[in-house]
Amino acid sequence: MIEARGLVKRYGSTMAVNDLSFSVRPGLVTGFLGPNGAGKTTTMRMILGLDAPTQGSVTVAGRSYRDLPAPMREVGALLDAKALHGGRRARDHLLCLALSNGIPRSRVDEVLGIVGLEGVARRRAKGFSLGMGQRLGIASALLGDPAVLIFDEPVNGLDPDGIHWVRTLLRELAAEGRTVLVSSHLMSEMALTADHLLVIGKGRLIADTSMDELVRSSSRQSVHVRSPRAAELATRCRDAGATIGAATDPDVIEITGLDSAEVGKLAAAHGITLFELIPVRASLEEAFMELTQDSVEYQAAGAAR
Amino acid sequence: MTDATIARTGQDHRAAYRASTFADVLGSEWVKLRSVRSTFWALTVTVVLGIALGAVISAATAHAYARFSASQKLSWDPTGVSGAGMAIAQLAIVVLGVLCISSEYSSGMIRTSLIAVPRRGRVLAAKSLVFAGVTFVVGEVTTFAAFFVGQALISGHAPHAALGDPGVARAVAGGGLYLAALAVLSVAAGALLRHSAAAIAAMMAVVLVLPLIAQALPDSWRNPVTEFWPTQAGSQLTSVYHSAHTLQPWAGFGVMCLFAAIVYAIAWTLLDRRDA
Numbered sequence: 001m002i003e004a005r006g007l008v009k010r011y012g013s014t015m016a017v018n019d020l021s022f023s024v025r026p027g028l029v030t031g032f033l034g035p036n037g038a039g040k041t042t043t044m045r046m047i048l049g050l051d052a053p054t055q056g057s058v059t060v061a062g063r064s065y066r067d068l069p070a071p072m073r074e075v076g077a078l079l080d081a082k083a084l085h086g087g088r089r090a091r092d093h094l095l096c097l098a099l100s101n102g103i104p105r106s107r108v109d110e111v112l113g114i115v116g117l118e119g120v121a122r123r124r125a126k127g128f129s130l131g132m133g134q135r136l137g138i139a140s141a142l143l144g145d146p147a148v149l150i151f152d153e154p155v156n157g158l159d160p161d162g163i164h165w166v167r168t169l170l171r172e173l174a175a176e177g178r179t180v181l182v183s184s185h186l187m188s189e190m191a192l193t194a195d196h197l198l199v200i201g202k203g204r205l206i207a208d209t210s211m212d213e214l215v216r217s218s219s220r221q222s223v224h225v226r227s228p229r230a231a232e233l234a235t236r237c238r239d240a241g242a243t244i245g246a247a248t249d250p251d252v253i254e255i256t257g258l259d260s261a262e263v264g265k266l267a268a269a270h271g272i273t274l275f276e277l278i279p280v281r282a283s284l285e286e287a288f289m290e291l292t293q294d295s296v297e298y299q300a301a302g303a304a305r
Numbered sequence: 306m307t308d309a310t311i312a313r314t315g316q317d318h319r320a321a322y323r324a325s326t327f328a329d330v331l332g333s334e335w336v337k338l339r340s341v342r343s344t345f346w347a348l349t350v351t352v353v354l355g356i357a358l359g360a361v362i363s364a365a366t367a368h369a370y371a372r373f374s375a376s377q378k379l380s381w382d383p384t385g386v387s388g389a390g391m392a393i394a395q396l397a398i399v400v401l402g403v404l405c406i407s408s409e410y411s412s413g414m415i416r417t418s419l420i421a422v423p424r425r426g427r428v429l430a431a432k433s434l435v436f437a438g439v440t441f442v443v444g445e446v447t448t449f450a451a452f453f454v455g456q457a458l459i460s461g462h463a464p465h466a467a468l469g470d471p472g473v474a475r476a477v478a479g480g481g482l483y484l485a486a487l488a489v490l491s492v493a494a495g496a497l498l499r500h501s502a503a504a505i506a507a508m509m510a511v512v513l514v515l516p517l518i519a520q521a522l523p524d525s526w527r528n529p530v531t532e533f534w535p536t537q538a539g540s541q542l543t544s545v546y547h548s549a550h551t552l553q554p555w556a557g558f559g560v561m562c563l564f565a566a567i568v569y570a571i572a573w574t575l576l577d578r579r580d581a
């Protein structure tokens with residue numbers, strides 16, 4: 001369980017994080033989503049006690065991170081897989097972290113096995129590929145067998161096999177009842193792993209919603225209809241307050257503003273035969289773009305809207 | 306590789322864990338220190354330079370002793386001569402002391418370290434203590450070895466010292482203490498400045514450059530510098546003969562420790578307050 005209340009982080013005149021309140025619950029993968037520069041990493045750094053909030057507070061397992069008696073036993077974190085001394089062997093890197101929290105040495109070999117690095121345990125970390133570095137970072141997060149896991153962009157730079165492995169791992173960790181917070185700037189990635197979403201833009205919370213709700217609430221939701229009397233149905237729908245999208249096929253219309261049940265009833269009331277009646281959900285990507293279009297920090301001119 | 310499992314093969318680690326202690330952090334810092342190659346090389350340089358340079362200087366000055374003036378003979382300090390290699394060997398300790406924390410900043414390891422141990426004062430204290438301890442042991446081995454090698458080379462050509470002579474045992478053993486204090490100062494400087502080059506340059510200025518500049522100044526400026534400049538004062542612990550305008554051995558070492566403590570306190574405060 002992670003709880004943030006009124007988190008603010010200001011760097012000079014820049015508001016990196018602006019009045020953020022949320023809670024991350026156990027048993028779910030919570031996606032922390034936002035465009036680059038939205039404040040995801042800053043928020044994670046405040047959760048982990050690296051940065052002090054300008055205002056507000058955040059607790060993990062009911063305590064401020066700095067007050068945890070053995071932090072790695074409660075929280076496993078991967079912020080930056082390259083944040084290690086390249087001259088140190090993988091096993092020694094994990095060993096020094098384990099010892100600092102009173103974690104037994106045997107656990108080091110266990111986590112090396114879990115992430116599949118036992119073969120390179122005695123290699124120095126600077127020779128590691130991006131994927132191996134990411135696995136080593138994940139190994140260090142798992143050392144304390146923590147109930148809360150925080151991963152910042154864990155699939156960045158991984159090959160498809162590695163991405164699949166991370167996704168499966170995240171799902172399993174949540175299925176075991178752990179709290180999993182994972183950040184990404186890619187909605188498509190979150191669509192495959194997250195149950196719940198925290199969407200932020202320009203340091204503000206835009207949405208705190210389940211994945212299903214996000215899609216359902218999107219204004220892009222529409223109904224696809226094929227009917228021999230499409231034009232007549234279009235008129236009836238327009239009278240009922242709906243908007244009709246243009247289609248190339250004269251028998252097809254795209255209706256927004258009414259759901260499929262309402263369209264079906266309307267057709268029946270006027271004896272209009274329907275060949276197809278399909279509720280069309282906006283893709284998650286579209287829903288995300290719609291949410292964040294006002295808060296993208298660096299937008300290509302002309303690409304707006 | 307794709308079927309991820311984090312099933313625990315041993316006992317349930319979450320079942321009963323204890324709070325992390327300072328001793329845990331000490332163990333962690335010990336692993337950090339011994340697991341990078343720079344440690345081995347810097348300590349080897351300290352030992353080799355300390356003994357070899359001391360031997361060369363001992364042999365050379367002992368042979369020149371016959372031609373010394375009366376006043377030079379009066380200030381003849383065979384213990385100081387055999388330990389002269391430490392003046393250069395100490396630079397390896399300075400570099401290693403700075404690097405053991407500044408390299409964490411340059412690599413980003415500091416963030417990993419502070420996430421593991423968010424009570425930041427513990428990280429700095431454990432790092433300083435482990436490095437000072439290792440430096441003390443290596444320093445004592447080096448100064449005693451340099452003393453015996455040096456005296457063997459001096460004897461027969463000039464008056465030599467024995468450990469039983471007044472002040473000699475203190476001066477030889479003091480070499481390790483001086484290096485340990487220098488080790489703490491170097492770690493604190495690294496934590497304070499966070500950049501390897503800046504911290505090493507600052508420490509070189511403290512240890513080498515400023516005392517040299519002071520030699521070029523008029524007496525009224527030079528005397529307080531040779532008396533109270535931290536590393537000058539501290540090194541009184543390692544010599545038997547004390548020239549004018551120097552502190553007594555333990556008083557001098559006290560000045561150096563006080564200086565190291567002040568720098569350490571500033572580093573500790575900033576480490577605790579700054580965003581990492």
